[in-house]
Amino acid sequence: MNAPATVPVLAVEELQRHYTLPREHLFREPGKVYALNGVSFEIQPGRSFGVVGESGCGKSTLARTVMALETPTAGTVRILGHDLFDLDKDALRALRRHFQMVFQDPYGSLDPRHKVGRVVAEPLTVSDEVGARDRVEKVADVLRSVGLKAADMDKYPHEFSGGQRQRIAIARALVTRPELIVADEPVSALDVSVQAQVLNLMRDLQDSFGVTYMLISHDLAVVEYVCDEVAVMYLGRIVERGRTEALFARPSHPYTRALLDAVPRPGVGRAKRGAALKGTVMSQTALGTGCAFADRCPMAKPRCLEEAPPLRDLGDHHLSACHYAEDVPAG
Amino acid sequence: MSLLRVENLEVTLQTSVGPARAVRDVSFQLERGQSLGIVGESGCGKSMTALALMGLLPEGATTAGRVMLGEDDLLTMPENELCGVRGNRLAMIFQEPMTSLNPLHTIGAQVMEPLLLHRGLHKSEARDEAYRLLDQVGIPNAKSRLDNYPHQLSGGQRQRVMIALALSCDPDILIADEPTTALDVTIQSQILDLIEQLVSRLGMSLILISHDLGVISESVDRVMVMYGGTVVESGPTQSLFHALAHPYTRGLFASMPRLGGKRERLTTIPGTVPDLADLPTGCTFAGRCPLVTEACRAAPPPRLPVADGHEAACIHLDLATAARPSELFS
Ligand SMILES: Nc1ncnc2c1ncn2[C@@H]1O[C@H](COP(=O)(O)OP(=O)(O)OP(=O)(O)O)[C@@H](O)[C@H]1O
Ligand SMILES: Nc1ncnc2c1ncn2[C@@H]1O[C@H](COP(=O)(O)OP(=O)(O)OP(=O)(O)O)[C@@H](O)[C@H]1O
Ligand SMILES: [Mg+2]
Ligand SMILES: [Mg+2]
Numbered sequence: 001m002n003a004p005a006t007v008p009v010l011a012v013e014e015l016q017r018h019y020t021l022p023r024e025h026l027f028r029e030p031g032k033v034y035a036l037n038g039v040s041f042e043i044q045p046g047r048s049f050g051v052v053g054e055s056g057c058g059k060s061t062l063a064r065t066v067m068a069l070e071t072p073t074a075g076t077v078r079i080l081g082h083d084l085f086d087l088d089k090d091a092l093r094a095l096r097r098h099f100q101m102v103f104q105d106p107y108g109s110l111d112p113r114h115k116v117g118r119v120v121a122e123p124l125t126v127s128d129e130v131g132a133r134d135r136v137e138k139v140a141d142v143l144r145s146v147g148l149k150a151a152d153m154d155k156y157p158h159e160f161s162g163g164q165r166q167r168i169a170i171a172r173a174l175v176t177r178p179e180l181i182v183a184d185e186p187v188s189a190l191d192v193s194v195q196a197q198v199l200n201l202m203r204d205l206q207d208s209f210g211v212t213y214m215l216i217s218h219d220l221a222v223v224e225y226v227c228d229e230v231a232v233m234y235l236g237r238i239v240e241r242g243r244t245e246a247l248f249a250r251p252s253h254p255y256t257r258a259l260l261d262a263v264p265r266p267g268v269g270r271a272k273r274g275a276a277l278k279g280t281v282m283s284q285t286a287l288g289t290g291c292a293f294a295d296r297c298p299m300a301k302p303r304c305l306e307e308a309p310p311l312r313d314l315g316d317h318h319l320s321a322c323h324y325a326e327d328v329p330a331g
Numbered sequence: 332m333s334l335l336r337v338e339n340l341e342v343t344l345q346t347s348v349g350p351a352r353a354v355r356d357v358s359f360q361l362e363r364g365q366s367l368g369i370v371g372e373s374g375c376g377k378s379m380t381a382l383a384l385m386g387l388l389p390e391g392a393t394t395a396g397r398v399m400l401g402e403d404d405l406l407t408m409p410e411n412e413l414c415g416v417r418g419n420r421l422a423m424i425f426q427e428p429m430t431s432l433n434p435l436h437t438i439g440a441q442v443m444e445p446l447l448l449h450r451g452l453h454k455s456e457a458r459d460e461a462y463r464l465l466d467q468v469g470i471p472n473a474k475s476r477l478d479n480y481p482h483q484l485s486g487g488q489r490q491r492v493m494i495a496l497a498l499s500c501d502p503d504i505l506i507a508d509e510p511t512t513a514l515d516v517t518i519q520s521q522i523l524d525l526i527e528q529l530v531s532r533l534g535m536s537l538i539l540i541s542h543d544l545g546v547i548s549e550s551v552d553r554v555m556v557m558y559g560g561t562v563v564e565s566g567p568t569q570s571l572f573h574a575l576a577h578p579y580t581r582g583l584f585a586s587m588p589r590l591g592g593k594r595e596r597l598t599t600i601p602g603t604v605p606d607l608a609d610l611p612t613g614c615t616f617a618g619r620c621p622l623v624t625e626a627c628r629a630a631p632p633p634r635l636p637v638a639d640g641h642e643a644a645c646i647h648l649d650l651a652t653a654a655r656p657s658e659l660f661s
Contacts, residue, residue: 019483021475031475033483055487055515056471104486104513108430147603151348158389159346162426162509163373163542185486188512189426191373191542196586196597203596218515219543221588225597248590262516263590264545266572 007081008042009180009212010049010066015039015075017061035061037236038075043229045179046206048213050223050244052259053233059216060104062233063184066214067101068092079180097123100173104184104216109169110157116143117153120172142171147197163190170198174205182214187222199225220263224248229317232256235292238311242318252320252328254297260331291323299324333360334536335384335504336399342379344607345391351607353379355561357396361504366530366537368547368568370583371557374604377540378426380557381506384538385423386413400504418449422502424493424510426540431493432481438465438492439477442499449500464495467525469518486513494522501533508540523550544587548572553640556580559605559615566641576643578651578659579616585656598657614645621659622647 016038021031035058043049051059064070066077068084077084079099087095100123103109110119120139140150146167157165166189173181183202187195199222205211217223223230224244232240232253240253251257291297294304303323311321322328342354354376361367369377382388384398386405398405400420405413425431433441442461446452452460458477465473468491481489490513497505505526511519527550529535541547547554547568554571556564556579564577575581585598602619605611611618613628620627626646634642645651651659 021479021483053515055491055513055518056485060485149603149606155347161374161378167373185513189373189509191371191583192544193583193586193600194373195542196588196599199588200597200599218513218519219588220516221590221592224590224592225588225594245594258517259515260590262520264516264520264543264549265590266544266548266584266587 006045008078009045009080010043010214011076011078012042012062012066013040013076013078015062015065015077016073017058017065017070018073034236036065036072036075039233039236039238040075041231041238041241043180043212043214045212046210047229048206048215048227050227050230051214051216051233052218052220052223052230054235054255055218057233058236059233060184063101063182063214063216066182067099068096069101097176098178099180099182100176100178102169102173102181102183102186104188110165112157114156115153116155116157116160116168119157120153120168120175123172123176138175139171142175143168145174145201146171147194163194166190167194167198177205177209178211180212180214182216184216185218186215188218195222202226220248220259232259237292237321238319239293239321240319241311242316246316246318250330252314252318252325253293253322254299254328255293257328257331258296258298291321299327332401334363334401335361337384337396338399339396340380340383340398341395342376342383342388343393344379344389346608349608352610353392353560353607354383357557357562359555359562359565361536361538363503363536364530364534365553366539366551368551368554369538369540369557370542370544370547370554371563372559372579372583372604373542375557376560377557378508381423381508381538381540384506385417385421386410387423418445419500420503421506422497422500422504423506424497424508426508426512432489434481437478437480438484439479442477442492442495445496445499460499461495464499465492467498468492468495469521470495487515487518490514491518491522498525498529502535504536504538505529506538506540509542510539511541511543511546519546526550544584556583559610560607561615562644563616564637564641564643566637567639570638570641574637574641574652575656576637576641576648576652577616577645578620578622578647580643581651581656582660585660598660600660622650 015036017036019033019035053059065072082095117139121135124135139153143150143152148167170186187198215226227244230244230247231238234255240256290305291309294300309321309323311319313319314325337359340354340357344351344353357380371377383394394406439461442464443457446457446460462473470476470488470491494510511522530537539551551568554568555562558579564580575584582600588597600619605615605618613630614632617623617627632644632646634644635648636642
């Protein structure tokens with residue numbers, strides 16, 4: 001389907017983002033948070049790319065940088081072939097209509113002073129010249145497609161529940177029919193029946209308009225349902241990447257194994273929770289040698305503490321950053 | 332006597348389109364050391380039920396019924412007394428970590444505040460305790476992060492600060508509204524273990540609101556399923572998951588994507604929730620139910636027994652349980 005010559009919708013190369021913490025001490029260097037430490041991947045048109053990983057591992061930072069809402073410390077982001085951090089303001093604004101984001105925090109991202117109709121129409125007003133009638137029609141359509149009512153246009157965001165607000169945020173991202181949608185936990189606030197409606201809608205949009213997705217989610221079943229490919233992140237790096245089904249069926253990184261083992265499954269009665277990972281997350285405020293997962297890894301060997309494992313190709317589009325990728329238990 | 336007794340709770344909210352009956356006729360009891368899960372459609376009144384217990388409903392909201400904490404009715408308690416109850420006996424993890432943390436204060440200051448206020452610790456003790464609490468919820472390098480502002484933390488880290496805050500005053504009852512939605516599954520399981528320990532060791536009682544049915548099935552003794560502001564099914568976790576009875580509950584389970592499952596189109600429940608400002612006279616689920624008959628629209632359904640302590644508000648339970656959930660809604 002994808003000729004090798006197609007321009008990826010999104011191409012991220014060696015992306016780094018380091019935050020400086022407030023100075024604790026007048027004479028000491030301020031601390032740093034190493035949020036992204038060299039992330040690279042591409043997404044081809046009409047495909048869906050999932051990003052999963054530990055809370056705080058840099059997923060939202062990655063999303064914000066891809067949306068040009070933050071400037072990276074190093075590395076490049078190309079959308080439809082354009083280097084985002086090499087464009088002037090006008091060119092970037094013109095390009096923006098092609099990529100939209102659903103934020104992790106819908107409360108913070110919906111302007112409480114405006115009615116929902118205006119909030120949802122906002123990207124339309126900047127991107128294209130549509131008549132007022134047309135705009136109302138478009139907003140009504142998109143609200144219905146996320147399971148809300150056209151009449152909800154006249155209410156304020158605070159009059160909705162958490163999940164309803166999340167649907168407003170999704171409607172706003174969909175209204176311009178963008179080519180790339182970066183969705184940060186878009187369904188985590190929804191109950192499963194509304195979630196199913198939204199996930200089906202995301203798939204339908206992909207089938208009919210060829211939308212490309214970058215989807216961040218903690219719900220591995222959601223990622224498996226939507227995404228062709230998935231990247232597993234740990235402390236600012238991709239530690240495993242591959243085709244979703246194959247990767248979840250046969251993980252090649254011990255962190256992915258731990259994630260899969262921790263998924264709660266509704267069973268009959270109070271099943272016992274899978275054992276949690278031992279140990280604490282290694283410092284994010286210093287870059288160590290060796291593998292960042294080593295101190296929590298049940299398979300760690302002396303080599304892991306000394307030598308950082310590179311992301312290596314295991315064949316069949318599967319990459320893993322583990323010295324012992326081949327030994328990860330099948331579960 | 333039960334620790335908490337909620338009787339016929341009603342909550343009516345003022346909206347721009349008129350009064351909305353967000354919670355109707357909700358009753359339940361909670362014993363010491365017991366845990367109750369609440370699941371249900373987005374917008375069905377879960378958070379409003381929780382906020383009513385906390386006395387933190389939005390402006391203009393009116394209530395009816397009783398919320399008895401021991402001898403005291405929280406619905407009629409004056410605000411200054413309620414404030415003391417909130418600091419000490421009841422604590423809530425709010426669904427919206429960003430709006431419930433103050434963006435202008437460091438997280439250290441916010442976690443220390445109740446420790447200084449309610450537990451009377453000195454500043455340095457409070458700082459040590461704040462560090463311990465943040466470390467306990469798995470915030471890496473907690474010490475150096477006490478001086479961070481909320482926007483400098485990731486979504487899940489903010490959520491964990493909220494959890495630390497709620498646990499700081501050793502509450503008798505913890506109300507956790509979607510406490511782990513922003514957390515990856517390994518940290519989620521660490522947090523749920525922590526809460527479970529507090530329940531089993533210290534006899535804390537728990538109300539857990541979550542739409543993650545896996546989390547619910549692993550974490551609570553009893554489950555209450557809500558739809559359109561009211562309870563449609565409730566029962567012991569084991570019994571409820573073993574024999575889903577109400578058509579809505581069955582539809583809910585059928586819509587869940589399963590890890591390792593086929594990537595077939597997900598089952599959905601067609602239609603949308605009824606308008607709370609204009610509720611139907613009969614069953615609230617009637618407009619979307621595949622089994623609906625005239626009788627369903629005529630009067631609200633009675634709660635019928637399914638098994639010991641397990642009941643569902645539906646007059647077609649036999650038909651509902653006969654069909655596979657995915658067939659019911661296809
Ligand atoms: N403005 C900032 N200043 C300092 N540190 C920051 C800032 N924004 C994010 N961080 C830190 O960078 C790291 C990555 O944060 P990010 O929000 O990308 O995580 P995430 O993977 O999205 O996590 P979650 O799943 O919890 O949302 C975290 O340790 C966070 O505390
Ligand atoms: N401040 C408010 N003013 C008016 N109506 C409101 C307000 N907050 C919520 N509502 C309405 O009250 C109903 C119940 O809301 P509630 O927040 O309890 O839902 P919920 O079950 O917690 O949903 P979710 O799972 O999406 O968080 C919803 O239909 C919502 O639209
Ligand atoms: Mg995030
Ligand atoms: Mg809620």
